[in-house]
Amino acid sequence: MVLTNVWAMHRDPTLWEDPELFKPERFEKEGEAEKPMPFGMGRRACPGAVLAQRLVSLVLATLVQCFEWERVGEELVDMTEDKGATLPKLVPLRTMCKSRPIVGKLI
Numbered sequence: 663m664v665l666t667n668v669w670a671m672h673r674d675p676t677l678w679e680d681p682e683l684f685k686p687e688r689f690e691k692e693g694e695a696e697k698p699m700p701f702g703m704g705r706r707a708c709p710g711a712v713l714a715q716r717l718v719s720l721v722l723a724t725l726v727q728c729f730e731w732e733r734v735g736e737e738l739v740d741m742t743e744d745k746g747a748t749l750p751k752l753v754p755l756r757t758m759c760k761s762r763p764i765v766g767k768l769i
């Protein structure tokens with residue numbers, strides 16, 4: 663069995679500028695969006711990748727469209743990672759959300 667260290671590849675400073683920083687705009691550059699491998703590669707790559715990408719976009723867009731989000735305190739969200747295969751946050755995210763008026767028209 664061959665295991666690749668995708669965690670390290672996604673943080674390789676020879677491949678990424680400021681690899682530790684959250685910079686989603688990096689993927690606006692041509693070719694950058696093809697570099698990450700969240701679903702593996704080859705014959706055993708995730709068969710649910712297309713469904714997952716559609717769902718993640720849909721769920722995230724729905725949460726932004728339907729709710730107003732605020733931090734509980736003044737401090738910025740702590741993005742430090744805990745250990746584990748699914749990259750959990752070390753400090754759980756606590757937020758307040760309020761449904762937007764549009765939600766009343768949908769339900």
Ligand code: HEM
Pocket residue numbers: 700701702703705706707708709710711713714715718
């Ligand atoms: C954001 C969501 C998801 C992520 C990040 C993800 C990621 C992965 C990764 C990294 C693998 C291992 C690939 C490898 O061995 O190289 C995998 C395998 C697999 N995934 Fe996903 N996956 C996601 C969602 C889904 C969904 C929605 C389904 C099904 C509807 C699914 C079904 C599977 C199956 C069946 C395998 C095993 C494939 C095999 O071993 O041949 N995954 N996934």
